[in-house]
Amino acid sequence: MSLIVQKFGGSSVANAQCVFHVAKIITDTYKAGNDVVAVVSAQGDTTDDLIAKANEINPNASKREMDMLLTAGEQMSASLMAMAIEKIGCPVVSLLGWQAGFTTSTAYGSARIHKVNPERICRELDKKHIVVVTGFQGINRFDDMTTLGRGGSDTSAVALAASLHADLCQIFTDVEGIFTADPRKVKNVRKLDYISYDEMLELATLGAQVLNNRSVELAKKYGIELEVLSSMTNEPGTIVRETSHIEKMLISGVAKDGDIARISIIGVPDRPGLAFKIFTKLAAKNINVDIILQSVGRNGTKDISFTIGKDNLKAAMDLLNPYVDMIGASSVAYDDHVAKVSIVGAGMESHPGVASTMFESLFESDINIQMISTSEIKISVLIDADDADRAVSVIHGKFFD
Amino acid sequence: MSLIVQKFGGSSVANAQCVFHVAKIITDTYKAGNDVVAVVSAQGDTTDDLIAKANEINPNASKREMDMLLTAGEQMSASLMAMAIEKIGCPVVSLLGWQAGFTTSTAYGSARIHKVNPERICRELDKKHIVVVTGFQGINRFDDMTTLGRGGSDTSAVALAASLHADLCQIFTDVEGIFTADPRKVKNVRKLDYISYDEMLELATLGAQVLNNRSVELAKKYGIELEVLSSMTNEPGTIVRETSHIEKMLISGVAKDGDIARISIIGVPDRPGLAFKIFTKLAAKNINVDIILQSVGRNGTKDISFTIGKDNLKAAMDLLNPYVDMIGASSVAYDDHVAKVSIVGAGMESHPGVASTMFESLFESDINIQMISTSEIKISVLIDADDADRAVSVIHGKFFD
Numbered sequence: 001m002s003l004i005v006q007k008f009g010g011s012s013v014a015n016a017q018c019v020f021h022v023a024k025i026i027t028d029t030y031k032a033g034n035d036v037v038a039v040v041s042a043q044g045d046t047t048d049d050l051i052a053k054a055n056e057i058n059p060n061a062s063k064r065e066m067d068m069l070l071t072a073g074e075q076m077s078a079s080l081m082a083m084a085i086e087k088i089g090c091p092v093v094s095l096l097g098w099q100a101g102f103t104t105s106t107a108y109g110s111a112r113i114h115k116v117n118p119e120r121i122c123r124e125l126d127k128k129h130i131v132v133v134t135g136f137q138g139i140n141r142f143d144d145m146t147t148l149g150r151g152g153s154d155t156s157a158v159a160l161a162a163s164l165h166a167d168l169c170q171i172f173t174d175v176e177g178i179f180t181a182d183p184r185k186v187k188n189v190r191k192l193d194y195i196s197y198d199e200m201l202e203l204a205t206l207g208a209q210v211l212n213n214r215s216v217e218l219a220k221k222y223g224i225e226l227e228v229l230s231s232m233t234n235e236p237g238t239i240v241r242e243t244s245h246i247e248k249m250l251i252s253g254v255a256k257d258g259d260i261a262r263i264s265i266i267g268v269p270d271r272p273g274l275a276f277k278i279f280t281k282l283a284a285k286n287i288n289v290d291i292i293l294q295s296v297g298r299n300g301t302k303d304i305s306f307t308i309g310k311d312n313l314k315a316a317m318d319l320l321n322p323y324v325d326m327i328g329a330s331s332v333a334y335d336d337h338v339a340k341v342s343i344v345g346a347g348m349e350s351h352p353g354v355a356s357t358m359f360e361s362l363f364e365s366d367i368n369i370q371m372i373s374t375s376e377i378k379i380s381v382l383i384d385a386d387d388a389d390r391a392v393s394v395i396h397g398k399f400f401d
Numbered sequence: 402m403s404l405i406v407q408k409f410g411g412s413s414v415a416n417a418q419c420v421f422h423v424a425k426i427i428t429d430t431y432k433a434g435n436d437v438v439a440v441v442s443a444q445g446d447t448t449d450d451l452i453a454k455a456n457e458i459n460p461n462a463s464k465r466e467m468d469m470l471l472t473a474g475e476q477m478s479a480s481l482m483a484m485a486i487e488k489i490g491c492p493v494v495s496l497l498g499w500q501a502g503f504t505t506s507t508a509y510g511s512a513r514i515h516k517v518n519p520e521r522i523c524r525e526l527d528k529k530h531i532v533v534v535t536g537f538q539g540i541n542r543f544d545d546m547t548t549l550g551r552g553g554s555d556t557s558a559v560a561l562a563a564s565l566h567a568d569l570c571q572i573f574t575d576v577e578g579i580f581t582a583d584p585r586k587v588k589n590v591r592k593l594d595y596i597s598y599d600e601m602l603e604l605a606t607l608g609a610q611v612l613n614n615r616s617v618e619l620a621k622k623y624g625i626e627l628e629v630l631s632s633m634t635n636e637p638g639t640i641v642r643e644t645s646h647i648e649k650m651l652i653s654g655v656a657k658d659g660d661i662a663r664i665s666i667i668g669v670p671d672r673p674g675l676a677f678k679i680f681t682k683l684a685a686k687n688i689n690v691d692i693i694l695q696s697v698g699r700n701g702t703k704d705i706s707f708t709i710g711k712d713n714l715k716a717a718m719d720l721l722n723p724y725v726d727m728i729g730a731s732s733v734a735y736d737d738h739v740a741k742v743s744i745v746g747a748g749m750e751s752h753p754g755v756a757s758t759m760f761e762s763l764f765e766s767d768i769n770i771q772m773i774s775t776s777e778i779k780i781s782v783l784i785d786a787d788d789a790d791r792a793v794s795v796i797h798g799k800f801f802d
């Protein structure tokens with residue numbers, strides 16, 4: 001008998017039929033002799049509908065009241081799921097974030113989980129109840145409702161699994177697991193049986209968008225075994241866990257991130273500390289900088305290029321435009337028609353030549369590399385957005401065909 | 402400066418336009434220098450929509466999960482109201498039942514308020530916040546969400562007013578106050594400026610359906626002055642309070658209740674205790690009996706007739722049918738095409754002749770009286786349902802024209 005946490009996203013519970021399908025998965029797990037805690041998101045478009053309702057009344061509503069509104073979405077979803085489980089004939093109870101013991105920071109709209117006190121859940125499990133918990137929410141120290149931000153239900157599930165010392169945390173999605181590349185765009189992709197936390201983190205950051213990054217970090221921190229699997233097939237998915245050296249694949253996957261832009265500051269005077277000041281200014285506005293390239297320009301000046309998320313582009317340019325004059329640089333320019341393509345693999349640490357194989361495949365396909373960034377288990381290149389899908393295909397072909 | 406509790410029903414907050422209209426009433430009261438606590442119901446058809454969603458999944462869902470689902474309705478309504486008030490530019494906070502300190506019995510779906518601990522509300526009022534509270538809900542000793550049953554938002558408002566020692570509790574509805582009869586059906590009705598708690602209780606029970614009965618009982622117990630008024634007009638409504646003798650009107654109103662049925666048990670043997678047993682059996686099934694008439698039948702038997710709510714008719718007949726044989730009565734029959742017409746007035750205690758005036762007006766209009774029941778401040782007659790509206794008109798004409 002195991003204790004299993006199962007998380008179901010909004011599309012998995014979008015209507016009555018979906019709710020029953022998921023209720024069947026939960027009750028089958030329960031009937032197999034397991035303790036089950038299910039974490040559910042709001043149904044389908046509920047959250048978007050509620051946001052639209054709020055915007056109709058006040059587009060500048062406080063985040064506190066937005067959270068008060070949005071948390072109702074999971075509440076409805078959880079109670080309906082419990083009703084479906086009752087209908088199947090299993091004992092069940094639905095719990096809100098605060099009832100399930102989630103306390104968070106006060107940052108409405110993007111709260112961080114401070115603690116999960118699973119006392120109530122344990123009592124319900126002791127009574128042999130299936131427990132359905134609202135994802136994405138908790139309460140802060142003012143006893144006010146908070147949300148964890150988009151994708152937060154994954155984090156809710158992992159935090160719950162950690163606090164309950166669960167044997168497994170299953171994240172049900174609309175894909176069958178983690179693939180070596182996007183199955184919709186690349187031929188001959190393979191589903192991975194296992195992937196390490198670090199590889200998963202790199203893939204998540206790089207735009208694979210299967211698992212929320214914070215949830216993987218949390219799983220790594222507490223050693224929670226995650227399984228990413230489809231609610232539509234009855235197949236095993238991909239297990240995310242600490243892998244041994246023997247298991248390490250050379251390359252786990254090829255990922256693309258198109259939601260980025262490159263900014264270049266041209267002709268920066270070669271004085272120490274200038275680059276530092278630029279990035280400090282961006283950090284103060286919560287703008288994350290990814291790949292950075294510094295090159296020698298004309299007349300003893302430097303050019304500094306870096307990538308940021310596309311949604312930060314306007315804020316970054318507004319910040320930099322006046323600043324460029326101030327530091328005596330000649331100009332600032334941006335390109336939002338770029339993409340980052342990356343390969344991730346825990347095995348590349350011990351196998352030199354992975355980078356050259358990647359670059360060779362791009363060269364053979366006439367794809368120009370604008371920037372390069374590497375870590376121990378990742379190599380990323382910045383290329384023209386038009387080349388991105390083709391780049392993923394040729395790199396994937398080189399390593400996996 | 403006063404502390405005013407204002408309650409707005411579902412139709413008053415049905416859409417964005419209504420929400421703003423109500424937000425204006427609340428903020429005008431606040432800007433006039435008052436502390437304001439607003440109690441809101443779920444928007445328009447929200448509760449019915451949620452019940453339909455639940456029925457689609459499980460028509461026999463547990464009451465606990467139904468309450469978990471339904472309480473989301475007021476949550477959405479309260480947060481949207483707070484957003485509208487923010488838009489108008491007044492400081493505001495919305496609170497759920499449990500945040501506002503409502504603890505209730507465990508009877509899901511029809512919980513009774515045990516206590517209101519207004520500590521959090523007082524803190525918010527001290528900060529000069531308008532406080533919007535979800536009506537209709539609380540939590541029980543298991544920390545689970547409960548609802549007070551239909552019409553419970555009135556009770557929420559009065560309980561809150563009592564715990565806060567509010568100066569006034571305004572119940573906003575779609576009528577302008579309490580009238581001497583239903584304005585949609587009777588000519589020359591008058592709006593009452595004042596009515597006593599007892600008269601209001603009789604009128605509520607008798608089908609005037611303006612105020613929830615439990616809320617009037619609570620207001621009487623704690624001496625809370627209620628005002629029933631329209632959210633659409635800017636006119637004073639009707640004040641419900643303890644009235645002095647001088648103010649007592651002979652007749653406050655004429656009311657009709659069509660949601661009743663009459664049951665007659667024919668030929669009950671004349672043995673002591675039989676009637677008692679019948680009513681004990683009905684009480685055990687939570688079936689309230691109203692008017693009771695016992696008459697002498699043939700051969701030393703008795704006929705016992707009584708009225709009950711129409712929604713209890715099937716349960717009562719199922720109970721009585723086998724029982725009739727057992728006690729040796731000859732038959733049981735029912736008539737669900739009846740109505741109760743009543744006059745209520747604190748002044749009738751000291752004015753004899755009110756009953757005869759009422760009966761005279763019915764006699765003049767050829768309306769047959771089936772049963773009569775009286776209390777110190779009320780006279781009710783049971784008549785054919787087809788005669789009911791006409792009966793209300795002629796009685797009202799006799800007393801008020």
